[in-house]
Structure formats: structure tokens, C-alpha cells
Amino acid sequence: MKLTGEIAWSTLFGGRTNAAWKGACDGEVFVAKLYSGPARNPLFPNDPRAEAQLLKSLSPSMQSPVFRAQMITDAGTCNFYDHIPGTTWQSGVAEVAQLMAALHAMPCPEGLRHAPDGSQELHEQTAKILSNCAESDLIFAVEPAGNVGKSGEKILLHSDIVPGNLIRNDTGLHLIDWQCPATGDPCEDIAIFLSPAMQLLYRGDTLTSSEVEAFFSAYGASKVRARYEFLAPFYHWRMAAYCLWQMQNGRPDYAQGLALELEALQRSKTSNPT
Incomplete structure (x- = not known):
């Protein structure tokens, strides 16, 4: 990445962890993401090296930003990648499901962390x-009962597919913010996207039951859906714990998300009696 002119900077908003700016110079438009350091976050890691690795391996075969450079500064590690113009996702779950299915079909690079797989590992993380x-x-x-074994899958996961990380423009739907990729059970990505708390926080509303149905219809893997439904109580339990952690770390806006996850936990227990 070589720029010779003056860079025009503007602040990008929407991320909850790192600082980011849009730069324009010599006809190029790019993002500079300054990492805040190792994440205290117990659910979403914050790894600039992992993001760089993933963007290099995905581009241009995936709807993701093209990686340009990484710089180590006194303020922290900064990743540079092409800016994707557009608006954050608000509706159209089928598009998200198809993008997720395409991601899950891609080869998985070596060296990624392993996401929790099965109810025991979800229990340990929670x-x-x-x-x-x-x-x-x-x-x-309200800890769920029962046991769901490991899938043994080594699927490529984004691990943070929330509305704020989905950008729509004339060329389709794009995934940004790859700082916590993983390998493992595809249900992990599904659970984050369907999470009532994540939908509320990033989009202002939860998904309806018909939208959930449309998502699974477009994703197109009945066995994955069946596994997700068995694991759903554990995912909602984990997200409820995460909302509590956020509330106790200065984020009162997670309180409604906590209530929604507890409600979803009870519904999922009823749907999957042990």
C-alpha cells in the first residue's frame, strides 16, 4: 500500500471495541482500524493478526474487504483494508444465510482458535x-440441562455476524470486522446472528419467528438446524451471561438484551424438553 498525496480522514462509527477511520488519497478509499489491545471481552476476541490472516485468505473470493497493510504503532496495531461503501444490514435474512453458508463452505486457514463445540464446552465458557x-x-x-456432544467440525467461522458487521451495497452483502475468527461448529455463527440481544443492540429489533424460518430455509442444511435447536438453550444461556458481564462493565444498554435472552432460553427449553 503506497500513498503519495495528502490523506483526507473521517471517523467511522459503529464499532464497539476499536477505533476506525476512513481515509481517501490518490483515488483510493480505505479503512484504518486501530486495535485497542487484547480484549477483556470474554466472548469476542480482538486479534489484529487473525483479521489480517483471514482477509488475505478470503480476498477476493469472499464478500469481504481487501487487506492492504498492517502497521505497528505506539498506540497499537493498525490494520488497513479497502473501504466497503454501503449501509448496515437491516432486513433480508435470506441474504445473510446464503453469505454465511458460502463462508462455511470455504477452506479454513490453519492456526485459528477453536470455538466452543457442544454443550459441555459452552457450559465451561459461560x-x-x-x-x-x-x-x-x-x-x-437457569442453566440448561442435558448434553449435546461435539460436532467435530472445523468450519471457518466469522464469530461476530451481527447487523453492524454486514454491509449492503449494489454488489451484494459484505462481511467486515474479522478480528475474532475461529474454526468449529457452524452453529456458533448462527447463534450470534439469531441472538435477540445482538439483533436488538445493532438493529433495534429482534428477528420474528418467520424471519428465523426464512433464515434456515435459505441456509439449507437441515442437520445443522436440528443441531442448533438442541444447542439453542446453551447459546441463549451464554449470551445472557455475556449481557450481564457487559452491564457490570459500564454498559447498561445490555439490560434489555439480558431479558430477551432469558425469555428465548425458556422458549428453547420448552421446544427441546430433556
């Missing part, structure tokens, strides 16, 4: 989140 929370008895009290 318990770790709650160990950093005060007054967590309410969440522990």
Missing part, C-alpha cells in the same frame, strides 16, 4: 464469563 460477574446466581439458576 461459567468462565460468570466467574467475572457479581450477582450471577440468577443466570446459574
Whole structure:
């Protein structure tokens, strides 16, 4: 990446972890993302090297930004990649499902972290989140019963497919913010996207039951759907714990998300009695 002229900078908003700016110079429009450092976040890691690795391996075969450069600065690591113009996703779950299915069919690079696989590993991750929370008895009290074994899958996962990381423009739907990729069970990506809390926080509303149906119809893997439905109570339990952690770390806007996840947890338990 070589620029010779003066760069016009503007701040990008929407991310909840790192600072980002749009730069324009010599006819090029790019993003500079300054990483805030190792994430304290117990659910979404923040790894600039992983993002760089993924963007290099995906471009141009996937609807993702083209990676340009990485710079180590006194303020932290900064990744540069092409800016994708457009608007954040608000509707059209079939498009998201098709993009996710295409991602899950791609070869998985070596060296990625492994996402929790099966109910036991989800339990362990959730318990770790709650160990950093005060007054967590309410969440522990609704822990799902039963056991869902590991899938053993090594699928490429984005791990943070929320509305704010989906950009739509004339060329289609694009995935941005690849700082927490993983390998593992495709249900992980599905759970994050369908999460009532994540939908509310990034889009202002939850998905309807008909939208969930349309998503799975477009994703097109009945066995994955069946597995997700067995695991749904554990995913909602984990997200409820995450919302509690956020609330106790200065983010009161997660309170409604916590309530929604607890409601979804109860519905999913009813749908999958043990």
C-alpha cells in the first residue's frame, strides 16, 4: 500500500471495541482500524493478526474487504483494508444465510482458535464469563440441562455476524470486522446472528419467528438446524451471561438484551424438553 498525496480522514462509527477511520488519497478509499489491545471481552476476541490472516485468505473470493497493510504503532496495531461503501444490514435474512453458508463452505486457514463445540464446552465458557460477574446466581439458576456432544467440525467461522458487521451495497452483502475468527461448529455463527440481544443492540429489533424460518430455509442444511435447536438453550444461556458481564462493565444498554435472552432460553427449553 503506497500513498503519495495528502490523506483526507473521517471517523467511522459503529464499532464497539476499536477505533476506525476512513481515509481517501490518490483515488483510493480505505479503512484504518486501530486495535485497542487484547480484549477483556470474554466472548469476542480482538486479534489484529487473525483479521489480517483471514482477509488475505478470503480476498477476493469472499464478500469481504481487501487487506492492504498492517502497521505497528505506539498506540497499537493498525490494520488497513479497502473501504466497503454501503449501509448496515437491516432486513433480508435470506441474504445473510446464503453469505454465511458460502463462508462455511470455504477452506479454513490453519492456526485459528477453536470455538466452543457442544454443550459441555459452552457450559465451561459461560461459567468462565460468570466467574467475572457479581450477582450471577440468577443466570446459574437457569442453566440448561442435558448434553449435546461435539460436532467435530472445523468450519471457518466469522464469530461476530451481527447487523453492524454486514454491509449492503449494489454488489451484494459484505462481511467486515474479522478480528475474532475461529474454526468449529457452524452453529456458533448462527447463534450470534439469531441472538435477540445482538439483533436488538445493532438493529433495534429482534428477528420474528418467520424471519428465523426464512433464515434456515435459505441456509439449507437441515442437520445443522436440528443441531442448533438442541444447542439453542446453551447459546441463549451464554449470551445472557455475556449481557450481564457487559452491564457490570459500564454498559447498561445490555439490560434489555439480558431479558430477551432469558425469555428465548425458556422458549428453547420448552421446544427441546430433556
